[in-house]
Amino acid sequence: MYSILIVDDEHFMRNGIAKVLPWEALGIDHVDTAESGTRALMKMKDHMPDIVITDIEMDQMDGLTLIRKMNQANPMIRIIVLTGHDDFDYVRECCRMEVQDYLLKPVEAEKLSEAVRAQVEALDRYAEEQARKRTMDRVNGLAEQMKVERAFRTLLKNGSGLAEIRMILEDYGYQKGDRFQAALIRPECAVKNEWSGYYELLNLSIKSVCIEHIEYHHDGVTFQDEGGIFVLLLFKGDSHPDSQELLEQLGMILQNEYDVVQKVSLGREVGGISEIAESYQDAVGICHEESSMNAVQGPDDDVIGNVKRYINSHLDQPLSVSRLAGQFYLSVAYFSKLFKKTTGVGCNYYIVCQRMERAKKLLEAGSVKVGEVSEKVGYKDVNYFSLTFKKYTGCTPAEYREKHAFD
Secondary structure: OEEEEEEOOOHHHHHHHHHHOOHHHHOEEEEEEEOOHHHHHHHHHHOOOOEEEEEOOOOOOOHHHHHHHHHHHOOOOEEEEEEOOOOHHHHHHHHHOOOOEEEEOOOOHHHHHHHHHHHHHHHHHHHHHHHHHHHHHHHOOOHHHHHHHHHHHHHHHHOOOHHHHHHHHHHOOOOOOOEEEEEEEEEEEOOOOOOOOOHHHHHHHHHHHHHHHHHOOOOEEEEEOOOOOEEEEEEEOOOOOOHHHHHHHHHHHHHHHHOEEEEEEEOOOEOOHHHHHHHHHHHHHHHHHHHHHOOOOOHHHHHHHHHHHHHHHOOOOOOOHHHHHHHOOOOHHHHHHHHHHHHOOOHHHHHHHHHHHHHHHHHHHOOOOHHHHHHHOOOOOHHHHHHHHHHHHOOOHHHHHHHOOOO
């Protein structure tokens, strides 16, 4: 919705326009009037209108002077001129000053309504272009994305920064009266799909899809929390689609484009910006409950349980903290802290231990050469494998095999 200012020194004219036109149907929710150019400029300091309807011939300040000053104050303002004279020089001057429409008095309500509707449509197109530009800026990872991530993480952590959050939400389509619902997205892809080994690129691609699908249509904001989990803050209202339908569409895109299946946890719908964190915490709680249903351990243990199973089935492949964090869509710092908290040991140490235990079993079998054992447990350098094995067991691989040859 937009605002309009009607400027005319004739009381009957300005108040007649203010009362007669179907403003709400035209997309206008704020109508103001001014009896002179001087008064109009004073009102513009308090509230900058999107559209101005102004007479050309007025006392104190003529319409052309007012238009020049309005354009200086706000180059994007849309101006409709009313005049009682069909003067070519006036028309030419108005065109030079980028006036959007020029109507002769007396003007019919229907014709003036059409002129206002045309300006509202032009403003809508401009807003759409700006929204598309912001979306593409975010997809390209520019500063706007960092601003959004930082603001929402601060809000979720300590509830501060509400004013900044409100400004961000308004930029991305939030309307007064909209409600909110947080959704956590946890993508899972097949271990051997074409994206294996390109986890950071996949992560960025998934975020781009979320941004384009949600924000392009002004249905919410996308960001990642401190744990690296994708959070969709969905707008709820008559002008927005159902959350389930929106997420199902997103799921189809991710599966078709990237062979990714998403797990979703939805928080409850809340009414105010200050309650966004509550919806997010609900979604986190549901996420934990779903994890608990699949294992006796707590939710953090369940994640690390999956990590451990992945490690044990990929001991012959390159493994690292950053690679594993990417595989399970967690930040490196959060993953490292979570792994040690859950297992009591660091992730790299755990990988070494599992590799050495696998190597011991292979050596005990007696039929596998040391070089082959080294490769089967992820070491391409046999000498480095031998040094690591001796540090772990106290003897070289050959000594260990000889010692256990007759066990």
